[in-house]
Amino acid sequence: MEYKFTAYFENEVLRKRPYLKKEWCIHVVENPIRVEAQDDNRFRFWGKIPELGNKVIRVVTLKDKITIHNGFIDRGFKHET
Secondary structure, eight states: OOOEEOHHIIIIIHHHOTTOOHHHHHHHHHSOSEEEEOTTSOEEEEEEEGGGTTEEEEEEEOTTSSEEEEEEEOTTOOOOO
């Protein structure tokens, strides 16, 4: 799968969150612990990142699920059991 990144991700997200890595975002999209559709034709993916002490990051993609638009640590994530 060839992933793409929006200009917003490249210019804003990576600048504001220098700890975030593109490969982590791709890992979450490919190995999510939860996925939800948003009202605006985007998708949310959550996944744990071992390199961040197993913190959960949320990745938002466009409707194609391969164009990554946003990513951040989701400190409020509660995994449903």
